[in-house]
Amino acid sequence: MVIVMGPEATSEDVASIVGVVRxxxxxxxxxxxxxxxxxxxxxxxxxLDAAGLRGMAGVRDVMRISSPYKLVSRENHPERSTVHVGGVPIGPGTVTLIAGPCAVETREQTLEAARMAQAAGATLLRGGAYKPRTSPYAFQGLGEQGLRILAEVREETGLPIVTEVVDAHDVPLVASYADMLQVGTRNAQNFGLLQAVGAAGRPVLLKRGMSATMEEWLMAAEYIAQRGNLDVVLCERGIRTFETATRNTLDVAAVPVAQRLSHLPVIVDPSHSGGRRDLVLPLSRAAIAAGADGIIIDVHPRPEQALCDGPQALVDTDLGELAQVMRDFPPLLGKAAAAALAV
Amino acid sequence: MVIVMGPEATSEDVASIVGVVRxxxxxxxxxxxxxxxxxxxxxxxxxLDAAGLRGMAGVRDVMRISSPYKLVSRENHPERSTVHVGGVPIGPGTVTLIAGPCAVETREQTLEAARMAQAAGATLLRGGAYKPRTSPYAFQGLGEQGLRILAEVREETGLPIVTEVVDAHDVPLVASYADMLQVGTRNAQNFGLLQAVGAAGRPVLLKRGMSATMEEWLMAAEYIAQRGNLDVVLCERGIRTFETATRNTLDVAAVPVAQRLSHLPVIVDPSHSGGRRDLVLPLSRAAIAAGADGIIIDVHPRPEQALCDGPQALVDTDLGELAQVMRDFPPLLGKAAAAALAV
Amino acid sequence: MVIVMGPEATSEDVASIVGVVRxxxxxxxxxxxxxxxxxxxxxxxxxLDAAGLRGMAGVRDVMRISSPYKLVSRENHPERSTVHVGGVPIGPGTVTLIAGPCAVETREQTLEAARMAQAAGATLLRGGAYKPRTSPYAFQGLGEQGLRILAEVREETGLPIVTEVVDAHDVPLVASYADMLQVGTRNAQNFGLLQAVGAAGRPVLLKRGMSATMEEWLMAAEYIAQRGNLDVVLCERGIRTFETATRNTLDVAAVPVAQRLSHLPVIVDPSHSGGRRDLVLPLSRAAIAAGADGIIIDVHPRPEQALCDGPQALVDTDLGELAQVMRDFPPLLGKAAAAALAV
Amino acid sequence: MVIVMGPEATSEDVASIVGVVRxxxxxxxxxxxxxxxxxxxxxxxxxLDAAGLRGMAGVRDVMRISSPYKLVSRENHPERSTVHVGGVPIGPGTVTLIAGPCAVETREQTLEAARMAQAAGATLLRGGAYKPRTSPYAFQGLGEQGLRILAEVREETGLPIVTEVVDAHDVPLVASYADMLQVGTRNAQNFGLLQAVGAAGRPVLLKRGMSATMEEWLMAAEYIAQRGNLDVVLCERGIRTFETATRNTLDVAAVPVAQRLSHLPVIVDPSHSGGRRDLVLPLSRAAIAAGADGIIIDVHPRPEQALCDGPQALVDTDLGELAQVMRDFPPLLGKAAAAALAV
Structure with a gap:
């Protein structure tokens, strides 16, 4: 940490800083x-409280040098990590495809979406049982019934499950079904929830807050890590900007930047960043080309009937193209598609 | 709601839209x-799911006309509301000053801050017992011990208490001490928490999410209202923008805009928007001049020792000026300072 | 300037930095x-090129300490400046009202608007003859004919003229009519234009770029100052953010922040920030309360027929209220309304 | 256009709207x-002036349906266009690499950079003779001498030249040397300059304004097109957001979005979006994978001595990797690297 004194600072000011610090x-x-x-x-x-120091007499600026996140930083852990979810790797050697319906609606819809996902090369199944919705009048998810459906579909397809948890007190229940716990963008600074998933003994998929800086995102991961859980996968899902042509702005540079600052795997959610079906394939390709360790995609057998985010769900024809992308692109990045490894 | 069809839409497309809608x-x-x-x-x-409709064949755009928030909207409730907190009004007729320490640290510090606040015209005491902090290594608040201190200081000063709750399961405990529950910016879309405070039978101070649009902010209030609690006060506290000269950008226009869209009272937090002591007074004046129904301010007897946000806390000399502002400005807006009413 | 070396930096790296610097x-x-x-x-x-240094081997960060703008900085010129426009002061002692039509359309409309402005306390007349418009199909202004109309209206009303110039090569022509040259938000980094107005021998009203940081804004002023012209007035007019409820987000904190960093006067444009008539009065009050040295307002005798920005122009009834604001608020800030001085 | 009346609108209000419109x-x-x-x-x-209509009595909202840009819109010109620059195509069939030094400094440096660029597969040479710089104290470019150097290097290498013009009155001079005129991000709404390059008879490379929405960007292109020049290439170069980990945020989704709305080719500038050398390759790959019709890159033989943006310039070792990317990626997108065509 470096403290820059202002031109008006007296030697008493300096002495008092030194005193506090020592x-x-x-x-x-x-x-x-x-x-x-x-x-x-x-x-x-x-x-030391940088803000407190900044408020002391004579101080002009306080600059931190070492990163404030210790456990997830690459400074102390130069090798990039691989996280395993039900045996499926997410990390530097692979491009993992996670796919499934935004929300679990019925057993049939979920199974059908899982089969579509699998055909496209997915090795992990996503699906929401607890849905944080902007409007209290929108569909909020099936809750535990949704978790049971996911478990049944895992039984049939062999795909490990990734599902969101929105309340610290639901963590044990969700963890009893899920292979990986997802923390969504709206909960990216719900610190009690971060601590609870940190203690749950399951890998965590941590979405970036929609207005989180790189540092805030990594600090959120640090909250999880501090509870003893280093199996955290970071997920860029678009940030909020002035541009309204897309639902959010995919910050594709966040992939190499986060990989440089942290040893944790970094994946991308092209469905929620663009918010439009026609952008999912271009953004998936861009994410993989930028070096993402995986992508997470919405699929739905009948998007026009979807209870949540139908317009961004991929359908069968798109998935054929996605499967092709999953075959062609990873080798150019020196990576295997996780599908290959899982076989 | 208006659905605009694209130039390529067939009459079958239109018929199928009409079918779904009907x-x-x-x-x-x-x-x-x-x-x-x-x-x-x-x-x-x-x-109806606007996004779902937007995904149907031939549809170019779907535009909502009536506001999606019913209970907090001014459309159905043209008169602006007044919320009472332990007898103190917040609403169109007054400018209420809420002040106190960012975090409760000790009984002495809290009492001293409360006396400073009172001298400046505050009629409600703020103070955090549960602190959401970006870093897991920062001071997280005293928890229930902090609530007890607040209750003792209320006893001594007569000031009703506003304090933050960060977890849905803490709501009953916090509500048993507090006169008003605060939901912070990082929890502005923690929907479980919003529902819990909605059911707690206490007035709620709802901070705007730092990247929440006007509509998302009002939808968050709608979540609370939907549980039967219309005693919600909206609090603008700065939004996240590209500008780094201030901690956040105070969106002062949000005051008249929110007052036009919603009947709920709207107050401003100049301490957290600016993040600097020297901006608190100018931003307080600006907020009141824009029509805010109150302001909420950090004060601390010894900011250089504060465990949280010291650099933005007002000290004694500032509070003299603030008291003057609280006397001079409200009458120009056709409002009384709440102090006057509370006497 | 402070250069922070990374942990991997060798002593050769440090030596080569020192060599370049020396x-x-x-x-x-x-x-x-x-x-x-x-x-x-x-x-x-x-x-020294900070970016160049940042690219050298072993360097982790380069931090500038002194401000990069010398002439407009308050570091070397602690007293705040007053700029005079045709005898009318803009500066720390006053709140100057500049008002008039967004675009000059006809002599009658301009004269009528000027009379309305004057009745509300305006001491300077604004009016656009050259209009930068987002669409090539929109009204682009009357050009020199508009300047002649402004000169005639000055003749009749005695109000000095503020008008925009959009091309470096028009500066001599516009300066031959205008008392103050305005540089608009879209030209805030049109450096050739900034240099040309810097050499024109007229006071300059410099709007903040809609995505300009505080530093970029002051650097734009430095471009003007560097050509020998220190008669620059800074104008905050709203920045671009994610919020779409208003046309731009008025950064009201920019007023005290800019006044602290620079000795130049700072005014506010509430018409273009809000983009809505009903926000002009609240934002005008907020600007003055935050300490603005003036405000600049659109007025139009018949806004529904305006060729430019009609929806934000004030009409007669609003102007009565504005006149009241101009009487009541400045004294609370220790300022006189410029009207009082001009009499 | 659709006009939505408020619930309070009278039939007179509606009649008067209809009158104005008719x-x-x-x-x-x-x-x-x-x-x-x-x-x-x-x-x-x-x-019709949408804003004017919005200001009329009883009107709640005015929504435009057809796109406001006619000439560059894909609505009336469904096939995507190819622009030829000195014989080199930029368009849907190719991925064109434009490379060279940010600023022309000397003949040697420019020639060396051009050779590096060519070795990496570049078929067009970029290089700035007129540099818009944030600080008046920074290097502003060599002006016409720089243009002469570029012309000499074209002579030696056969690479057509892309160079920036910053003032409408320099357009004829710059056009007499350049094969393609570049309009930079700071001039993206300098409408006089847009019109001048529109009339210059040269292809134009139009960078997106750093805070320009998709619509504003396309309207800027429309300004050029309206002067009879449809040889416009759009260039995404990063937008301004709250994230400071990168210089700007590359909006990679802008590539498919702009290609869907406009028939013009769309390329990407990974150097200026990231602002860091280590991001240029990942962002280049991402851009091509998203479907970009080309990329424009800074190269410099000795970046540590560069007078402008050294930290983002690629050096020899990076260029080997870039050449590989230019070979591997375009075929996956159904495109040829322009290099192949140029041979």
Whole structure:
């Protein structure tokens, strides 16, 4: 951490900074320049409150140097990690396809969507039993009945299940069915939920908050990791910007950036970023080409009847093209499609 | 709701739209133009899924006309509401000052902050016992012990308490101490929490999500209202934009816009929007001048020692100026400072 | 400037940084910490390319300390400036009202609007002869004929004229009519135009680019100042954000922030930020309350016939209220309405 | 165009709307619903001012249906266009690589960069002689001397030249040297410049404004097209968002979206979107995979000495990888690398 003093700072101001810092067990080195004095800190600064220091007399700026996320940072863990979900790898060596219906509606719809997903190369099944919806008047998911349907479909297809949990107190129940717990964009800073999934003993799919900076996203992962769970997969799903031509703006650069800052796998959700069926294939290709370790896709046998996000669900004809993408692109990135490994 | 068909739409496409709509009990009127056909819907469209319709063949756009939030909308409730918190009004006739420490740290600090707040004209005490923090390594609040401190300080000062709740399962406990429950910006789409506070029988202070549109903010309020609780106060606290000179960008226009769309009172948090002490007074004045029904402010007896957001807390000298603002500005807006009423 | 080296940086990397810096005539001080080395620079760093340094081996970050804008910065010019336009002051002692039609359409419309403006307390007349329009099919302004109309209306009303210039080569012509040259939001980084108005010998009203950071805005002012013209008034007019309920988001905090960073006067355009007539008064009050040195407003005798931005133009009844605001609010900020001084 | 009346609208309000519309030569059809009345317009509505209509009594909303850009829209020109620059195609059948130095500094540096570009598969040379820089103290380009260097390098390498023009009055001069005129992001709404390049008889590379919506971007292209020049190539180069981990946020979805709305070719600038060398390759791959018709890249023989944007310029080793990408990816998209065609 570096503290930059303002031109008006007195030597008392500097001394009082040094005092506060040292009393927190951190070493402070003072460099006096012609116009400015700079205080460099060495040691474990995680207990120091940068904002508090910024408020002290004479301080102009406080800059953090080491990353504030320790466990998920690549600084201390240079090799990229692979997370296994029911035996299926997500990580640097593969491009994993996770697909399924946005919301579980019936056993038939879910099974049909799972078969479609599988035919396209999916090795993990997604499906929502608990749906966070903007309107209280919209379909909110089937709850535990949805989880049971997912488990049955896993039984029939062999696909491990990824499903969202929206309340810390539902975590044990959802974890008893799911192979991987998903935390959605609206809960990306629901810290109690992050801690609960951190303690649940299941891999976690952590979507980026729709207005989360890279640092906030990684800090959310740190919340999970801090409870002892390092099996976290980051998922870029589009951020909120001024552009309204798409539902969100897919920040495709977030893939290489997050992979450089963190050792965790990074996947992309092209369905929710674009919000339109015709964008899912181009965005899937772009995500894989940018180096994503996987993609997560909405499929639905009859999107026009879907109770949630029908307009972005892929249908059969699209899935043929997606299967082709899953065959052609990963090798160009030095990756195998996870399908190949799972066989 | 209006459905605009594309130029390529066939009459079968139109017929199938009309079928879907009518089967939902809604009337559909078809207007054929030279280039386009438009289907106007009349009736209760809340059960219709606009996104689903948008995905049907031939549809170019679906536009909603009535507001999707019913209970909080001013359309059905033209008169602006007043919410009472422990006897203190927040509404069109007043400018209520809510002040106190960002986080409850000790009984002394809280009491001292409450006295400072009161001297500046505050009639409600804010203070956080449960703190949602971006970093898992930051101070997370005192929990129930913090609630007890708040209750003691209420006893001594007579100020009703506003405090944040971050988990649906804590709602009964927090409600047993608090006069008003606060839902923070990071939980603005934590729908389970919104429903829980909606059922708690206490007034709610609902902060705007930092990337919430006006409509999403009002839909969050609708979640609370739908559980039978219309005592909701909306709080603009800055939105996330490209500008980094301030912590967030205070959207001061949100005050008159929200007051026009909803009958609920609207207040402003100048402390968290600016994130800097020197901006609190200018932004407080701006908020009141824009018509805000109140403001909520961080105060701290010794900000340099604060465990949370010290740099934005007001100190004694600022509070003198704030008291002056609370005397001078409300009358120009045809409002009384709530202080006057509370006496 | 402070250069933070990465943990992998070698002493050769540091030496080569120091070499580059010293060869630019700047002194470099190296502080070796346990984990990181920091190079602090002292001297005139304006010739150093921060981005170039950031690309050198071993460098993790480069942080600028002094502000990159010299002439408009308050660091070297602590007292806030007053700009005079045809004798009318804009600065810390006053709240100046600039009003008039968005576009000059006819002599009658312009004169009528000017009379309305004057009755509301305006001491400067705005009016566009050259209009930058998003669509090539929209009304583009009357050009020189519009300037002549403005000059005639100045003759009749005594109001000095503020008008926009959109092309560097039109500057001499426009400056021969206008008392103040306006640079619009779309030209906020049209550097040739900024330099041309800097050389024109007229005060300049510089609107903030709709996606300009505080620093980019002040750098645009620096372009003008660098040509010898320090008579620049900054105008906040709303920034582009995700919120679509208003045309732009008025960044009201930009007023105190810019006033702290720069000695130039800062005014606000509530008409273009909100884009709606019903927001002009609340936003005008908010701007003045935040400390703005003036506001600039669209007025039109018959907005429903306006060729440009009719929906945001104030009409007679609003102007009565605005006149009241201009009487009541400035004294609370320790300012006189400019009207009072002009008399 | 569809006009939605508010619930309070009287039949006089509707009649007066119909009058205004019909007097503009447009037909109006009135549909009275239970709660609302809707007026549908048929005919050439380009002369109607939507904002003006929105300001009329009783009007709640005005929605445009046909696209406001006629010449560049795909509605009237369903087949995607190919633009030829000195014989090199940019369009649906190819992926064209444009590369070269951000700024022309010397003949040697430019020639060396051009050779590097060519080796990587570039068929067009980029290079800036006029540089719009945020700071007036930064290098502003060599001007005409830079153009002469570019022409000499074209002579030696056979690569046609793409170069930026920043002032309408420089257009004839720049067009006398350049094969393609570039309009930069800061000039994306400099309408005089757009019209001048529209009249210059050269293909135009139009960068998206950093805060331009899809519609504003296409309207800028329409300004060029309206002057008779349909040889316009759209270039996505990143938009301004809250995320600061990258210089801008590459909106990769803009590629398929723009290709669907417009018949013009769409390319991507991965150098300026990411602003970091290590992101150029991943973003290049992503752009091509999303369907881009080309990419434009900064290369520099010695980036650490570059006078402009050195940190994002590719060097020799990166270019080997880029050449590989240019061979592997286009065929997967059904495209040839333009290099192949040019041979």
């Amino acid at each position: 009393s927190a067990g951190v070493d402070a080195f003072v460099s006096k320049g012609v116009q400015r004095t700079i205080v460099g800190l060495v040691g474990d600064v995680t207990q | 089967s939902a009990g809604v009337d559909a009127f078809v207007s054929k133009g030279v280039q386009r056909t438009i289907v106007g819907l009349v009736g209760d469209v809340t059960q | 060869s630019a005539g700047v002194d470099a001080f190296v502080s070796k910490g346990v984990q990181r080395t920091i190079v602090g620079l002292v001297g005139d760093v304006t010739q | 007097s503009a030569g447009v037909d109006a059809f009135v549909s009275k619903g239970v709660q609302r009345t809707i007026v549908g317009l048929v005919g050439d509505v380009t002369q």
